[in-house]
Amino acid sequence: MxxxxxxxxxxxxxxxxxRELIRxxxxxxxxxxxxxxxxxxxxxxxxxxxxxxxxxxxxxxxxxxxxxxxxxxxxxxxxGAFKARGAFHAIERLKKEPGWWGEGGKWERGVVTHSSGNHAQALALAARANNIPAHIVMPSISAAPKIAATKGYGARVVFSGSTSVEREAVTAQVVRDTGARLVPPYDHxxxxxxxxxxxxxxxxxxxxxxxxxxxxxxxxxxxxxxxxxxxxxxxxxxxxxxxxxxxxxxxxxxxxxxxxxxxxxxxxxxxxxxxxxxxxxxxxxxxxxxxxxxxxxxxxxxxxxxxxxxxxxxxxxxxxxxxxxxxxxxxxxxxxxxxxxxxxxxxxxxxxxxxxxxxxxxxxxxxxxxxxxxxxxxxxxxxxxxxxxxxxxxxxxxxxxxxxxxxxxxx
Missing domain, CATH: 3.40.50.1100 (Rossmann fold)
Known part of the structure; x- marks a missing residue:
């Protein structure tokens, strides 16, 4: 992030x-x-x-x-949720960061987040629109339609426990494994x-x-x-x-x-x-x-x-x-x-x-x-x-x- x-x-x-940036x-x-x-x-x-x-x-x-x-x-x-607004704004802000784009105009390491579903789908969509890999950590009890929609946007889904502590621990591991940039669901x-x-x-x-x-x-x-x-x-x-x-x-x-x-x-x-x-x-x-x-x-x-x-x-x-x-x-x-x-x-x-x-x-x-x-x-x-x-x-x-x-x- x-x-x-x-x-x-x-x-x-x-x-x-x-508002103008994400319009x-x-x-x-x-x-x-x-x-x-x-x-x-x-x-x-x-x-x-x-x-x-x-x-x-x-x-x-x-x-x-x-x-x-x-x-x-x-x-x-x-x-299907307001989360698209924050996800697109976060990606647009990242694109303005010096050195963000790698060779070939692509951020190879991708972005990662943890979410029960709505932010997961939103970041997956925003990443796909910009040709950026997305790794989404979702609780295993997430609603099936939200999991399916997140995968449908091309994201890699990694499952975790339901508490915020469990989600964040798995997310940290994905960052270590992939070098992906964290786009948190709300705290930014x-x-x-x-x-x-x-x-x-x-x-x-x-x-x-x-x-x-x-x-x-x-x-x-x-x-x-x-x-x-x-x-x-x-x-x-x-x-x-x-x-x-x-x-x-x-x-x-x-x-x-x-x-x-x-x-x-x-x-x-x-x-x-x-x-x-x-x-x-x-x-x-x-x-x-x-x-x-x-x-x-x-x-x-x-x-x-x-x-x-x-x-x-x-x-x-x-x-x-x-x-x-x-x-x-x-x-x-x-x-x-x-x-x-x-x-x-x-x-x-x-x-x-x-x-x-x-x-x-x-x-x-x-x-x-x-x-x-x-x-x-x-x-x-x-x-x-x-x-x-x-x-x-x-x-x-x-x-x-x-x-x-x-x-x-x-x-």
């Missing part, structure tokens, strides 16, 4: 530069809305969903706030800046949709007692595993007034970032061992992301949800939005729907019945949800939902 000291500074301007290689993914899911979240606020009548449809119009959800669909990104400034480009797109797309009349009929309201400078998002909820995407999104929102929250699964201590963030010392937790269904979020947050998330306080806080809540949110996405997302991608929506602490935060920020505020049209919050990926097999989905039904029957 490129020496972090040679990377651009971790700023919003650097995210903008990264030819990645998709601008769509932003979608859902009135029914927005209504479900709005019902958490004292006084109901707002807009008039039950669920916000029909009846007498009332001056009640409402939560409007906007979904950034990185499940439609190349390789070049990765962070690449992932952050989705945040810039998200902001611009929602602002544009609001200018055109808004998917919800009008454009933005704002947090209670705070007037919005521009129409657009008030909040973004993003998943957090290693923290590369979360910290990148936080950089993209710096000085915009948009609050960014991290979301995690709580199963078997997978909510390491939340626990560290809320601890008196604020010390990063370096290891996680969890088999949460949100397999993309089983890694501990990295040092470089933590410097943005905690030390610079560009992330406003963390929330976590159970695996059962993730399953429920996942089912709602399939039933209400008709799109394919993986369990990790459903974590932010699960927080919006079910986490008690986030529900309390919503009540404080938007309040209940407040006849003094607003005209009943632009009130409430515009909340961005990052759908981080859609790499999940039909067999895995069937098993997940079967387990959900068993839990309901046993409750």
């Amino acid at each position: 490129a020496d972090p000291s040679t990377s651009p500074p971790l700023t919003r301007a650097s995210v903008q530069e990264a 030819p290689f990645v998709h601008q993914t769509p932003v979608m809305t859902s009135s029914s899911l927005s209504a479900l979240v709005s019902e958490r606020i004292t006084g109901g969903g707002g807009g008039g009548g039950k669920g916000g449809e029909g009846g007498t119009k009332k001056k009640r706030p409402k939560v409007r959800l906007w979904f950034k669909c990185e499940n439609f990104q190349k390789v 400034p070049d990765i962070i800046l690449g992932q952050g480009t989705l945040g810039l797109e998200f902001q611009e797309q929602v602002e544009g949709m609001m200018r055109e009349g808004g998917a919800y009929g009008f454009g933005g309201g704002g947090r209670k007692g705070k007037k919005k400078r521009n129409k657009g998002l008030d909040v973004i909820l993003a998943p957090c595993g290693g923290g590369g995407m979360l910290s990148g999104v936080a950089l993209s929102c710096a000085d915009t007034g948009i609050l960014v929250f991290g979301t995690e699964p709580s199963f078997q201590g997978a909510d390491d970032a939340k626990r560290a963030y809320q601890s008196p010392e604020g010390a990063r937790i370096p290891a996680v061992s969890s088999l949460t269904i949100a397999d993309g979020l089983r890694t501990p947050v990295g040092a470089h992301p933590w410097s943005v998330i905690y030390e610079r306080r560009l992330v406003a806080g963390f929330y976590s949800v159970t695996d059962a809540q993730i399953r429920r949110a996942l089912r709602l996405v399939y039933e209400r939005m008709k799109i394919v997302v993986e369990p990790s991608a459903a974590v932010p929506l699960a927080v919006a729907l079910y986490d008690g602490e986030f529900g309390e935060w919503l009540e404080r920020e938007v309040g209940g019945d407040d006849e003094e505020e607003g005209d009943g049209e632009g009130e409430g919050l515009d909340v961005g949800i990052v759908f981080s990926g859609g790499n999940v097999s039909l067999e895995a989905l069937g098993k997940l939902f079967a387990e959900e039904e068993e839990e309901e029957e046993g409750s």
Whole structure:
């Protein structure tokens, strides 16, 4: 990997530069809305969903706030996940390094990484696009479609144990054996800046949709007692595993007034970032061992992301949800939005729907019945949800939902 000291500074301007660098290689993914899911979240606020009548449809119009959800669909990104952004940015940065290219215009020793699947596929694709060999270390329990897709991009797959310690040990051995350059999945400034480009797109797309009349009929309201400078998002909820995407999104929102929250699964201590963030010392937790269904979020947050998330306080806080809540949110996405997302991608929506602490935060920020505020049209919050990926097999989905039904029957 490129020496972090040679990377651009971790700023919003650097995210903008990264966007231009990777523009030819990645998709601008769509932003979608859902009135029914927005209504479900709005019902958490004292006084109901707002807009008039039950669920916000029909009846007498009332001056009640409402939560409007906007979904950034990185499940439609190349390789089916946001990871393509960081991988292409890392490769493009490496190509600018003096002496990078060997004889014949090729880096013979290749690149290497460790990943449960999405970064694996992303680096394999970026390497193939540049005629660079790729060695990918994957846990043996990785989803079969992710393994197959990684091999399909021409990468050599080397299997390891499921913990970050086991992955990193095998990766170090591959480096010794091949001389390949490490492209880590999240803990590097070049990765962070690449992932952050989705945040810039998200902001611009929602602002544009609001200018055109808004998917919800009008454009933005704002947090209670705070007037919005521009129409657009008030909040973004993003998943957090290693923290590369979360910290990148936080950089993209710096000085915009948009609050960014991290979301995690709580199963078997997978909510390491939340626990560290809320601890008196604020010390990063370096290891996680969890088999949460949100397999993309089983890694501990990295040092470089933590410097943005905690030390610079560009992330406003963390929330976590159970695996059962993730399953429920996942089912709602399939039933209400008709799109394919993986369990990790459903974590932010699960927080919006079910986490008690986030529900309390919503009540404080938007309040209940407040006849003094607003005209009943632009009130409430515009909340961005990052759908981080859609790499999940039909067999895995069937098993997940079967387990959900068993839990309901046993409750």
